[in-house]
Amino acid sequence: MAKNNLRVSMEVGNDGVAVIKILNPPVNALAPPILAGLKEKYAEAMRRNDVKAIVLTGEGGRFSGGFDISVFGLVHQTGDLSKLPDVSVELVCNTIEDAKKPSVAAIEGLALGGGLELTMGCHARIATPKVQLGLPELTLGVIPGFGGTQRLPRLVGTPKAIEMMLTSKFIMSEEGNKLGLIDAIVSKEGLLTVARRWALDIAERRKPWISSLQRTDKLGSLSESRKVIQAAREQAKRTAPNMPQHQACLDAVEEGIVFGGYSGVLKEVKLFNELVLSDTSRGLVHFFFAQRAISKVPNVTDIGLRPRPIKKVAVIGGGLMGSGIATALILSNVSVVLKEINPEYLQKGIKTVEGNLRSLVARGKLTEDKAKKALSILTGVLDYSEFKHVDMVIEAVIESIPLKQSIFNELEKVCSPNCILASNTSTIDLNVIGEKTSSQDRIIGAHFFSPAHVMPLLEIVRTDETSAQVILDLMTVGKAIKKVCVVVGNCTGFAVNRTFFPYTQGAHILANLGVDVFKIDRLISSFGMPMGPFQLQDLAGYGVAMAVGKEFSTAFPDRTFKSPLVELLLKDGRNGKNNGKGYYKYEKGSKPKPDLTVLPIIKESIKLTNLMPGGKPLSLSDQEIVEMIMFPVVNEACRVLDEGVVVRASDLDVASIHGMSFPSYRGGLVFWADTVGAKHIYSSLKKWSEMYGNFFRPSKFLEDRAMKGIPLSAPASTSQAAKSRL
């Protein structure tokens, strides 16, 4: 964030209105100097006799994106809470709300978090159309801390306020106006004029002088409010079991309703200060900045290149992946030519796209109109004649090297020389795919995760030859279709699948050591993964497990564990969720239930592998079970970092969260590993490798860092950087 031009200005007009303006591009974050500046300007406005009222606004078309999140980072590093200025009582209550001159907020663009909280301390709020209003603090592991938990319920009612805070979703100014959060919506041109007049009207008592904190008219009765809060508590227990900020937010709301707004404000500050220091906040704040860092790719985004427009994309293959990719593109207004090899497959592909859109409409995520519009820019084709007009091709056919090579060979002939040639392969080396072409500079991996129109991650895989322009173009398309794009180097499994291949294998080792598979799944779910490794395998289907297992055992034979279990399950007629029979039973309309008839099959596998020391099942603590599954994943992440497959460790954090649903409140895989400590991970893996074999053998990178006490996330040394694949 640019710090040099950060300031608060004040201009007093002939009408007696002081316009106080926040300037801290790009989002007018409320950094400590801005908050100090606000206090200073307010003091001046109170002193000056020529000031009757105040308009508070933001420069550059945005009111404010809230408190400066980098200050949380500083608090996390130092543990020093004094870095958090007293804003809630000092500035919002005493300086703005209880002032002897009224304030009106003039809001453009967005008012989020502390930004919205400042406006709620004002005596009225005027906004332009389509302003984003919200309190997303829970996504940072804290609660609103400038009085938001008190004033929002008083302005929009308790149920809506709780919904807005617990989901962290913003509303638009139009809805805010209906709810009573916004007093009037006016055009951009009229904003300051109306706000000034409104402020004077309050000062001269033509309009009511309302302090939000004193209001009670929207709170409803105590018993009603308690019911709403209790229901929210129950829901949060289910949806956010490991996140303390949800219950804390409800505690603050409840305090204010029971004991009054000011008590609520004091409770809120207390809870806020406790939460800022929590591991959850540390993880989520790290994740916030990590997500923003991925868009900065050295020698790609910092060399003055401009993205070329990508308006039309050809997708080859209408299977699950191809049709998902096509859906993602047309949903964001990118025209798609979907190619298949015969009318039957083509029809099936188009039907899948239609089905994807229908299910989004059914879930209220898309309107009928938008679905129709999206379909209107999809064309099905059986040959390459349309390809000369496309800006990019994404190949999404089965994982066959000769097939992919022949397709890329053909593409080179039929596409324009500037067309980007992308493959959605999840395993095959891109250099091999492009081997028979002379277009290596425009060949790139576009690795979507299934279902491609739902999963947020797009791994952009570059080779040594891929040009910076092509990488930038794919990053731009990815962003346009609302994907989180992480640029990675070329290796088996790329960053995510490579890092996580030991996840299932570790689980299989434990199963073969006699640990209950359902217990493993339960513990891994409580760790924060959406489901355990066995349920995940059921979901993906055993065919995938076999294919992926083969790929990794070829690439990394020294450390793959070959479990006979999947083959035995297949032999028993099980194929996971696909046929309703796996480790779990799948019946329509009910949750998967552990299928105890799988136990003899696991026993057979145990017999074949003969891993159990003395033939007895291993007795492990819950923590050891989680660690024996997650530490090998960290170990592989270390190799990925060592080989420079990602630009920075935090990219792997983002990729693990968006690609594998690793819990965001743990900050991502590497961040979490550093909270556990390299030393403990290393010594545990070393011990297990001696007991159970090479699968657990710690990598050199992990060993080095553990010995030297360097965090795994620390940037690579010069010698390591030299090996980078990026």
Ligand SMILES: C[C@H](O)CC(=O)SCCNC(=O)CCNC(=O)[C@H](O)C(C)(C)COP(=O)(O)OP(=O)(O)OC[C@H]1O[C@@H](n2cnc3c(N)ncnc32)[C@H](O)[C@@H]1OP(=O)(O)O
């Ligand atoms: C006490 C209070 O209750 C506590 C708080 O207020 S906590 C803060 C609550 N506010 C938020 O959570 C909003 C966080 N910001 C956002 O969601 C989005 O940045 C946004 C919707 C404001 C803008 O999105 P977008 O236009 O896509 O820009 P985006 O790339 O995210 O951000 C632009 C830059 O501003 C920075 N930024 C955004 N909000 C920031 C904030 N509140 N503090 C510090 N930096 C911030 C980003 O890190 C990024 O910096 P970079 O260019 O150096 O990478």
